[in-house]
Amino acid sequence: MARTASGPQPSSTSSGHHGKAVGISIAAAVGGFLFGFDSSVINGAVDSLSSHFELNAFLSGFVVSIALLGCAVGAWYAGRLADGWGRRNVMILGAAMFFISSAGSAFAFSVPDLMLWRVIGGLGIGIASVIAPAYISEVAPASGRGALGSLQQLAITIGQLVVLSSNKGLAAAAGGASEELWLNMPAWRWMFLVGVLPALVYGVLAMLIPESPRYLVLKGQYEKAAGVLQRVTGIADPERKVQEIRETLHKEHRSSFKDIRGPRMGLQPLVWVGIVMAAFQQLVGINAIFYYSTTLWKSVGFSESDSFTTSVITAGINVVMTVVAMLFVDRVGRRRLLSIGSAGMFVALLLTAVAFSQQQGSGENVTLPGPYGPLALIGANAFVVFFALSWGPVMWVMLAEMFPNRMRAMALAIGTASNWIFNFLVTFSFEPMTTKVGLSWLYGAFAFFAFASFFFVQRKVPETKQRELESMTGETYRRETAGRTKAP
DSSP states (O other): OOBOOBSSSOBOOOHHHHHHHHHHHHHHHHHHHHHHHHHHHHHHHHHHHHHHTTOOHHHHHHHHHHHHHHHHHHHHHHHHHHHHHOHHHHHHHHHHHHHHHHHHHHTOOSHHHHHHHHHHHHHHHHHHHHHHHHHHHHHSOGGGHHHHHTHHHHHHHHHHHHHHHHHHHHHHHHTSTTSBOSTTOBHHHHHHHTTHHHHHHHHHHHHHSOOOHHHHHHTTOHHHHHHHHHHHHOOSOHHHHHHHHHHHHHHHOSOOHHHHOOTBTTBOHHHHHHHHHHHHHHHTTHHHHHHHHHHHHHHTTOOHHHHHHHHHHHHHHHHHHHHHHHHHHHHHOHHHHHHHHHHHHHHHHHHHHHHHTTOBSOTTOOBOOTTHHHHHHHHHHHHHHHHHHTHHHHHHHHHHHSSOTTTHHHHHHHHHHHHHHHHHHHHHHHHHHHHHTOHHHHHHHHHHHHHHHHHHHHHHOOOOTTBOGGGOOHHHHHHHHHHHHHOO
């Protein structure tokens, strides 16, 4: 029986069609797997890279984070490429770039050489990070779009878990990340080379999924668009849905930078909401955990093997809690999950900051006495729990669905680029700042941003639960937030 959603047309999906939507969304979300793989492959290799190429803290941080600049550029241009070439073709491009990057990084012979391959991989990951959630939001029915949109973050967390497990296995097989494994290559090179496999899988899957109906409408292929809608969502009247999409695209025209211009420092207020959300997701420090966790735990007395194990456990927690978020995002709502996550992250990060305030020693001879080592572990993993329950998946869901059609591609691109830029800033500064100000102050700063994100959500973030994309308008956002903004 059809259920009325908040939008122009009710829609219904049978279990069979829902299965198709899930399958197609999973295929698209493999781009998130590459995102997660790339974000954590460096985790197990960073110490060996620093030793092999004789990098100081500054260069080590730059080699780790330079891929993120490529991600920001890829994210910025992804929307325009997708509108010109199609969603599927751009996914294939992202897969090819990540394949090249994985192979090139594995055989890098110098620091500039390694940086080049990392940037190429970053371009591919940036493209995938925009296209996957956008594609999923365009093919998914409104009633399940939150859960399906969360597949992007679930794929990211699975990618992190798989690569950290792979890194641990390769390092254990070689007797250390710097030791030779197969073909006279050290384990850290194999850590990069493994990335060619998911890149191939992503490229093949991108060739098999249908093109987005909204892209097909944009190109005037209305019968194909109706066919995709019928096959994937089981909508009762796909021709009418195609007409609605035509009307919104005709009325709101093709997205360009002009569409996101507005009175708030040159941009529309809703675009700023997306930019700040994307920034907060990184400023709470999640990638300090996933880029540097192995190095971090080694620095406070864990063995290399135990550090790898701890990182894998953290990644596993991330996967499990992301699944929990997927189960609740369409029931509880986006704003409530974000608020719960902000509060939980603040407390967890505060505990971690307190634990590291008691560290003894310096450099590679740091220890946490008494109960403070376990407290740091509890705090760091509790932080991951609340992040994965909220800001991890929900931010991507929101960026994909909160903007009007006329600005969605451009606003999603700028929001995702913002995420990558702040990812770069946090990642690049983390290692040098641990030496200059210490981990306690760094985790204290992350706690502050988690605290600030709670109030930002309360005042500025709209609720998009179970709304059709065609119903998202700037006027709707202004009405929803007017009362909250004026509240004392």
